[in-house]
Amino acid sequence: MRIDSRARFEEAVAACRRAAEGRKIEVLVCCGTGCLANGSQAVAEAFQKEVEARNLPASVGLFTKKTGCHGFCERGPLVVIQPEGILYTKVKPEHAGEILEKAAEGGGAVSKLLYKDPATKKAVEKYGDVPFYKNQTRVAMRNIGKVDPADLDDALAHGAYAGLVQALFDLTPEKVIEEIERSGLRGRGGAGFQTARKWKAARKAKGERKFVLCNGDEGDPGAFKDRSIMEGDPHSVLEGMVIGAFAIGAHEGYIYVRDEYPLAVVHLTLAIEQARRRGLLGENILGTGFDFDVKISRGGGAFVCGESSALMRSIEGKTGEPRQKYVHATDRGVFDCPTVLNNVETWADVGAILHKGGDWFASMGTAKSKGTKAFSLVGKVKNTGLIELPMGTTLRHIIFDIGGGILGDRPFKAVQTGGPSGGCLPESHLDYPVDYEKLTEAGSMMGSGGMIVMDDRTCMVDVARYFLSFLMEESCGKCVPCREGLKQMKAIFDGLVAGRGVPGDIGRIERLAEGMQLGSLCELGKSAPNPVLSTLRYFRDEYMAHAEGKACPAGICRDLTAYEIIAEACNGCGSCARACPADAITGEKKALHVIHQGRCISCGACYTVCPTDAVRFFPKRELAAVQETGGAS
Amino acid sequence: MITLTVNGKNVKVPEGTRLLDAIRCAGFEVPTLCDHPALEPWGGCRMCLVDVTRTEWDGWCKMVVSCMFPAEEGLLVLTDTERVRSTRRVVIDLLLARCPDTPLIQQMAAKHGLERTTYEPNPAPTDCILCGLCTRVCDHIGVSAISSVNRGAGREIAPPFHEAPPDCIGCLACAEICPTSCIPYETSDSRRSIWGKEFEMVRCARCGRAHITRDEAAHFSDRTGVPSAYFDLCDACKRTDMARQFVKLSEGAGTAP
């Protein structure tokens, strides 16, 4: 069972592949958290029951497999039939029977469950032809959706640990670092620091005990690529970490998983046990005499623990208070030992780089941002989900070609990247390539890959306030600029959205922002002003409208917005009244409906559901005038 | 020894010196709130921020907290640039909003040109500036009876469960180190109370003054191995005894011990 030589490894992989050949038809059911939330567990169980019920001979080779996130979350639950590559969307348990029939027949598909391209209006049978997938280049996510994360044999059959074998048997630690340097790999967690540089520093550092850490804290709201990697292909992370440990001379490691990802903890725990038993982790890895083992450290629910020094304190059992990093973690990090901390996606890339070569990775991307990047495309976009693309792809291509454009075909307003440390980019920047430097130059940043698309029904002042609110909750509270600054900044924004803003607010915001950027201890405080400054940069008129005009142009800020029904457009369908949470709309069937201003809470639900665009919003301060002229209410 | 330049003035300091001390060596001063010579630097108040650069950086500067940044050979330090001053001003302005009635903060704010805060003053003013000195000294003496609780804007210093801290020895180090004297306590010959905990006092066998709590005596006994009898006399009486010894010794100088 234990693999203790290269030859044995190759035999094991060959055996796993032979076993996989017996599975002539594979039914891959996506069981990532997104599809699970949509009921894919029941779908997987239905398939298993159907296969058993049919009692097919082994020669048919029908095999169901639960995999990690396929990425096309909008259309889940997703099922892929291999080797034909047929993609089924929005699958329900009751569809299992007919899908299996078609699969066993070997030809054709259940057309009603196929993805329909909104552009051509035609059904697309194959996974590889769907625009969402066609344009992707999956490196870090290479095996997600293909392997059963609970099965090491499946992972081996798909190339897991091949990079590790090359590293341990063909290279020295220094040569491994050279390969990473050749690849141009930069940290995929957000900062984009040169990975090879970090490893070199840790290799040189003095210390008996060294550590490699995996940052699985993925705190950026809107980002879930790390979750998908940890859940869907945990071995890719382990492989990377063993290679990294070998490169710097570490024998211990931790995978820090945020508290909100319980399934990732389960799958990683299982993967660690399986890897240990096979000799891919632990003592005498692959018979080379190299020892390395990992533990899982669970977060306690703190965004600040995504910051490297805070993460290390958390592993030590302390509060997540960052430390001034004048002494680098590569010299004194966790437990005061030399430490390399890398993001989940970075580790997942390492194995592929060692297997296929640094030059291969560097052949993709831009001059300074090499390789591929995973993104979670979410928000008001038609195709929400997880994608991986070469660096340099434009925002327009991602949002419109892969994302399918804006939900409801509403106007695009902005795309937020980089989480709470990032910024919002407007339409004028849609042709910007995704690249570390370019995004920073534009006032945003790459961050961990969350890309939140916003339409015209988004108030940028509200978005900035949302991020301030978030960061205020997450600040550790140690340093004055962040702790007090966020509180005061949010207070100014609370005033802006409630109609208490004054023109001087913008100057105050800018001065406070500068103080926070220069004075804060860690990146949380330093980059907290980014969402504010980027929205101010591109949407200043919206701020002015709030501060001076006491109006919210997007119609989102409830204290500044009122709604009314336009008589000529109303068909009396009553959708608005049904949607209204405040019972503020009355009207007879097929007759004009009316919003009672005294009860209306300005939530906008009526505006969203009205099929004839009969609801309009306007600044609340005009309400008196409307009422006087005997308007719709 | 390493040489660096502070505001144009060269200064030589031993390697390993922190920037704040090098700045002081050069004869300049920088405001601090959370720094204390007896404790490890913390970097929380941000008042000691300075700009540093090097000739090869072509004018690019970075702002660092001088209490923690290590002095380096060839470093060029600027303690009073425009942005240093404006950042310190923002910090003290924010503190003044939090602690509008605290004399220390009012004074420091005035020195930075602020009579009142430009932000929303705290509706429930406090004197606590969250400098952490109290918890740091408590950790330093090996007691750790109090700690910082919650995070972010809700952060405060408190004993466990906001009740009398079981580990507190009543040494008053926290109250004495607090720069705004905001930790209340009572102490007399009969009793001492702080953080809601009552302490029994040890009275000096000679003069009768209550000079230390039983818990503090026990703690330092345990920690240093010094016999508890050491605390039977108060410091003043111990010094008197010692002085008498010195007198005796100097009188008997020349005689064999």
Place this chain on the structure above:
Amino acid sequence: MSQPSCQDLHPVEEILERYPREEASLIQVLQDVHRAYNYLPCDVLIKVAEVLDVPLAKVFSVSTFYKAFSLKPQGKTIIKVCTGTACHIRGAGQLVEEVQRLLSIGPDETTPDMGFTLKTVNCVGACAMAPVLIVGEKYHGNAKPAKMPKLLGQEGKTHAH
């Protein structure tokens, strides 16, 4: 302590057996303890401090720092509304309001019968299904306020998804 000292200490003692007796085990121990007791009771924390040899003040500091921990007893079913960015712009606020309307509890509050506790949580990473609601262990994507009464009634009948 202000809570009754009548906690059964067997679960925490059993948990403490599983970890090295050092500060680094603290957060993992607290998580297991929180799962076992559904919150962090005072005397259990005192036991943890004692066995791990960590000052009680530090245990308390850690317990109050991390949002995963509640120092007050929680309801049998925890309702979590994700307030990540994608969920925020797709109406998480309305989900919270709906729970408030139905159960008369706000975030971090528990119904008097200890049935439900409402929590707003950070992004759970299911952003493509925004807005996300978690009732107990079950994730509900594309949650709508109108569906809320049904979702809250269903918990307990089906196991974790």
